[in-house]
Amino acid sequence: MVLKKLSDFFDAIVSIFKGRSVEYIEAELRELENVFALIVLGSFIGLPSPPSTISLRLLPYMGRELLVMSRISERLDDMLGEMAGLFDIA
Amino acid sequence: MTLIRFFLGKGGVGKTTSAAAYSVNKALQGKRVLVVSLDPAHNLGDVFDTELGDDPVKLMDNLVAIEVDYDKMIKKHLKELTEKIKDIYGYLKIFNLDKYVDVLKHSPGVEEQASLEKIIEIVRKYGVGDKAFDIIVFDTPPTGLTLRIMALPTISLIWIERLIKLRLAILERRKTISSITGERFEIEIAGRKFKVPISVKEDPIFKELMKLKDEYNWINKRLTDPNTTAAIMVINPETLPVLEAYRAVNFLKKINVPVTHLIVNKVLELDTVPERLRPRIEEQEIALALAREKLPGLEMIKIPYLEREPRGLQMLKRVAEYLSPIP
Numbered sequence: 017m018v019l020k021k022l023s024d025f026f027d028a029i030v031s032i033f034k035g036r037s038v039e040y041i042e043a044e045l046r047e048l049e050n051v052f053a054l055i056v057l058g059s060f061i062g063l064p065s066p067p068s069t070i071s072l073r074l075l076p077y078m079g080r081e082l083l084v085m086s087r088i089s090e091r092l093d094d095m096l097g098e099m100a101g102l103f104d105i106a
Numbered sequence: 107m108t109l110i111r112f113f114l115g116k117g118g119v120g121k122t123t124s125a126a127a128y129s130v131n132k133a134l135q136g137k138r139v140l141v142v143s144l145d146p147a148h149n150l151g152d153v154f155d156t157e158l159g160d161d162p163v164k165l166m167d168n169l170v171a172i173e174v175d176y177d178k179m180i181k182k183h184l185k186e187l188t189e190k191i192k193d194i195y196g197y198l199k200i201f202n203l204d205k206y207v208d209v210l211k212h213s214p215g216v217e218e219q220a221s222l223e224k225i226i227e228i229v230r231k232y233g234v235g236d237k238a239f240d241i242i243v244f245d246t247p248p249t250g251l252t253l254r255i256m257a258l259p260t261i262s263l264i265w266i267e268r269l270i271k272l273r274l275a276i277l278e279r280r281k282t283i284s285s286i287t288g289e290r291f292e293i294e295i296a297g298r299k300f301k302v303p304i305s306v307k308e309d310p311i312f313k314e315l316m317k318l319k320d321e322y323n324w325i326n327k328r329l330t331d332p333n334t335t336a337a338i339m340v341i342n343p344e345t346l347p348v349l350e351a352y353r354a355v356n357f358l359k360k361i362n363v364p365v366t367h368l369i370v371n372k373v374l375e376l377d378t379v380p381e382r383l384r385p386r387i388e389e390q391e392i393a394l395a396l397a398r399e400k401l402p403g404l405e406m407i408k409i410p411y412l413e414r415e416p417r418g419l420q421m422l423k424r425v426a427e428y429l430s431p432i433p
Binding site: 037044045051052055068070074077078080083 | 216219268269272276287300310318
């Protein structure tokens with residue numbers, strides 16, 4: 017019984033750590049995907065972009081990146097808040 | 107392997123005449139030559155005194171010429187791009203907005219991209235396989251545009267390399283998250299769920315980037331291979347073309363395109379110099395000295411100012427003799 021409780025306790029600890037580390041990697045992944053979309057399709061917002069052939073050849077496969085980019089752009093004014101939340105800064 | 111020759115220089119110095127005469131020279135030596143005009147000004151047909159077009163025209167034994175239809179080439183390139191965009195954003199047709207996509211034709215860089223694709227098409231069609239020509243000669247547009255065309259594979263490869271690195275970083279993180287959580291990534295777009303690729307094998311973006319890398323590497327290798335490719339600068343014996351050639355050669359060196367010869371066209375060679383032409387001859391000597399000083403690595407070939415305009419095969423055969431040193 018005690019062993020089972022201990023095992024559950026450690027499982028809970030592990031899943032908390034897993035959850036936190038995944039959260040950090042997910043945030044990093046979102047930003048990388050956002051940067052990728054911005055680089056490939058940056059000409060939409062006036063950024064220098066690769067030769068048009070490269071952008072157009074990649075465009076059909078960029079659904080997720082475009083979605084991430086538009087979601088991030090929606091909350092650009094509160095990026096500091098998001099980062100503070102991620103690192104538990106009150 | 108098919109040799110590739112680019113004739114470059116300032117507008118009006120005699121690129122087309124030199125490219126045509128070189129082609130005649132090699133054809134007379136028994137080499138199978140294709141000469142292609144990429145210059146929108148299109149003088150190649152005028153130089154050969156015959157009408158040329160997009161389809162190869164036989165000019166003499168072993169010599170065939172093409173004059174690329176510039177408008178058609180850009181239209182074809184844009185049509186392919188526009189069709190792709192219209193395919194992806196097909197719903198724009200509902201609002202009749204698709205016509206606005208046609209504005210692409212005015213976007214910067216289209217001329218260079220279309221020209222490069224034409225070069226790739228010609229080299230692939232006529233420079234590979236059993237029926238390949240021995241030499242493909244390109245008569246190019248004036249220096250500025252030609253340099254941008256030739257730099258395009260290098261520039262594209264820099265972008266592609268960066269994007270590949272970034273893509274690998276993305277895939278690595280997706281894989282890490284997936285292995286920690288034990289779940290596959292999914293994304294919902296327009297009500298449908300899609301699996302998100304987590305490895306290079308299943309990622310279409312990574313595959314497309316590798317395909318682009320292969321394509322640009324192929325043409326870049328062809329353009330920079332000193333065993334098969336050479337750029338030949340054409341100038342007049344005047345200071346401005348020499349300075350422009352100097353800058354062009356330096357730029358081509360940076361992108362590893364081999365430049366081998368310097369043709370000085372229209373050199374005044376007079377037995378007795380009339381008094382009013384004396385300053386001109388002095389300036390010519392200054393320009394030639396400058397060319398030797400600024401471009402020491404290039405073999406110089408002089409073509410004299412001829413008594414007749416070098417038009418038609420007979421006159422070109424005369425000019426061709428001067429160009430024998432170019433392999």
